[in-house]
Amino acid sequence: MAVLKTRQVDHALVNKLGFEKTETHHHVYRLWIGGKLVVRTYISHGGRELSRYHVSQMAKQMRLRTAEFIDAVQCPLTREDYYRILREHIPGLEEL
Numbered sequence: 316m317a318v319l320k321t322r323q324v325d326h327a328l329v330n331k332l333g334f335e336k337t338e339t340h341h342h343v344y345r346l347w348i349g350g351k352l353v354v355r356t357y358i359s360h361g362g363r364e365l366s367r368y369h370v371s372q373m374a375k376q377m378r379l380r381t382a383e384f385i386d387a388v389q390c391p392l393t394r395e396d397y398y399r400i401l402r403e404h405i406p407g408l409e410e411l
Contacts, residue, residue: 319365319388321358324373327388328356332397353401353408354378378404 325342328334334344334354341357356376358365365373374384378401386392402408 319370319385321362321365324358324365324388331390332387332394348398348401348408351408353405
């Protein structure tokens, strides 16, 4: 599995996938679609790289398989692809 740097993940979530970022005791990322909170995930302060465990947990929180999450960060998965995946996995999101 590829090593993912927290800075790279942050950039992909905010700039590529459209997440809103807030700072608390973690970096908290929220994705709103049509005024509805669809996904929430976070990264702890201090770490420079995500462990395998954290990559798999973030993927679950984002409703992706680990490989899809890595693709989202490293570019093959687009915002449109990600939203399509969310529509497939979340009931009631089809119309948004």
